[in-house]
Amino acid sequence: MRDDVQAHLSQALSDREEQGILRKLRMRQPGADFYSNDYLGLASNNACHEMLLASLHDNPQWLRGGTGSRLVSGNSALTLSVEDFIAAEHQTERALLFPSGYMANLALFSCLPKRNDTILLDEFVHRSVLDGCRLSFAGKIRFQHNDLGHLESRLAKTKGKCWIAVESLYSMEGDFAPLHDLAVLAERYGASLIVDEAHAMGVFGHGLVCDGHLQERVFATVVTYGKAMGAHGAAILSHGTVIDYLINFAAPFIYTTGLPDLFAATIRNNYIFLQNNPHLREDLQNRIRYFSAAGLPTLSGAGSPIQAIPCPGIARLAAAKETLEAQGLYTFAVRPPTVKSGSERLRVSLHAFNTHAEIQQLTDLLKEFYDAE
Structure with a gap:
């Protein structure tokens, strides 16, 4: 009975791998962060941590x-x-x-x-x-x-x-x-x-x-x-x-x-x-405006730190993500079953700490990718 269950589980995993949607755990990668939800950078803000440590000391x-x-x-x-x-x-x-x-x-x-x-x-x-x-x-x-x-x-x-x-x-x-x-x-x-x-x-x-x-x-x-x-x-x-x-x-x-x-x-x-530190929100909106000025196709609203760039097809989505990662730019590929088949997209998360140079490099590469299609 246990072998039957193991075989069923293995088949389900094999099916996902064949479809190109198998999930795997990955370590955080060095490079430009366009994939985390740390929109304001508080998770790694030294001044914020020092303030907490001072309270913790007491x-x-x-x-x-x-x-x-x-x-x-x-x-x-x-x-x-x-x-x-x-x-x-x-x-x-x-x-x-x-x-x-x-x-x-x-x-x-x-x-x-x-x-x-x-x-x-x-x-x-x-x-x-x-x-x-x-x-x-x-x-x-x-x-x-x-x-x-x-x-x-x-x-x-x-x-x-x-x-x-x-x-x-x-x-x-x-x-x-x-x-x-x-x-x-x-x-x-x-x-x-x-x-x-x-x-x-x-x-x-x-x-x-x-x-x-x-x-x-x-x-x-x-x-x-x-x-x-x-x-x-x-x-x-x-x-x-x-x-x-x-x-x-x-x-x-x-x-x-x-x-x-x-x-x-x-x-x-x-x-x-x-x-x-209200400037952190202002910095984030500055980065969002800078990204939006590139004119890439997006499903997202103006002012949103999440910019969903349509990229239908699992193979095409993987190619776009790999193109960016080769240059140290990390986004998140949204695939089925998280979204419906045919509505795959790159999820670009913008942050207060992203530099204009990083955003420019990201948008330039995405434009080249779309132009090459």
Whole structure:
């Protein structure tokens, strides 16, 4: 029996390799970073690290491990104070920390929507949302990406409690959700809007929900700290009743070891550092404008740090990526099953620390690649 299972697994891996979509772990490569989510460079910012180290020197107890679920032994005064800090920063009632955005979305969508409810999902919403929905007894219906008319047609036909799930900045397209119009639709039909801010958090202040003063019109927001914030973990932002309900009923919270204090301290440290260094966001927007001036085809929105360059076909995509890597320029090739076959693209992540010379070299090589086709 074990041999049969091994043979099945080996065949699945062989099939992927034959299709050119086999995933493998790779080490970080030396060269120009156009593939990480460290948009503001906080993950490797020495001044940011020194600020944290100074606090850690005075509080060595922060090195203590999580030890258990927060409902058992994994809670701490620091974690509670950081949650209060986050809620105040985002001008929302409460915040609840999670080890990752993935776990936060699992908690929300497995716990809140009930049997006979319906979750309306943007077709490009993050996999963590989809996995959370699979754990729910609610019905799930997708609507066409950023298509308000299609969403409204779904809302008009839906009976019972309805939830709408979107990202504010889409991770593989690099375009923006029409959050204000989504909030209007949700209010019109009595639906609850949940927004994943993973890639907008830090890049656009405290995220586009906060930036657009939509906190009271969005039922719950997920902000993550492993991208532009240069830390780790995530928080759900919502009303106090929602947070208390999650603490009592969300299995991904109840049965997960709490974040160690060091992670919570890093999150607070990086909020403060970013507030004191607003030029980092300005530097990033400068790099985005410089890249956009090259006029390459893109699926992405203006001002987005994620620029998705269409490159249909797995072989063509691999050739483009290899051309860049030969010159020390590292992007991310987005292939099936992450995106549909035929919609492959190079995902170019822009950062505050990318130089104009690096961006120029990248865009020149991409233009040469497209011209040679």
